[in-house]
Amino acid sequence: MLKGLGALGGLGDMAKMMKAAQEMQTKLAEVQEELSRTIVTGEAGAGLVKARATAKGEVTGLDIDPSILVASEKEMVEDLILAAIRDVQERARARNDQEMNKLAEIMGMPPGMKLPF
Structure with a gap:
């Protein structure tokens, strides 16, 4: 009888881990979407040539x-x-x-851990 209760506790921990993994996936997807909408600008020749790209690296204009x-x-x-x-x-x-570092920090991951895995 006690063994059964211990196993149920393990299932509860597994359910918490699964929920945390789903939350992580959701947050990662949100950050990825935001990065695809964020525009960054680079330049050369003291601004004679400028390039625009999403924060995901897709060049969108010159x-x-x-x-x-x-x-x-x-x-x-x-x-x-x-x-x-x-x-x-x-x-x-x-x-x-x-x-990605901000997301990892929010999720309590060690500094420098790369996302997505």
Whole structure:
């Protein structure tokens, strides 16, 4: 009889763990959705080329100052575009990491634990 009660206690713990896992999945999905709506900006050439991306890293746009659109400067413009894209991707990665670290902290996970697993 007592063994049965101990097993029921274990089921209760399992139910709590399952509920916590579901809550974690829900929060993670909410954060992922928010990151897909958050726009970050990167730039190169002191702002001559700017790139926009979601915080998940999807590049959504470029702004190029028309003054650099000269045929003789084609290579420099290409380099600036690549630099702006790299910059915005790094900023997106940093924002993503920041939000995931906040979520991990809220959930009581050790610092530096990467989400999703």
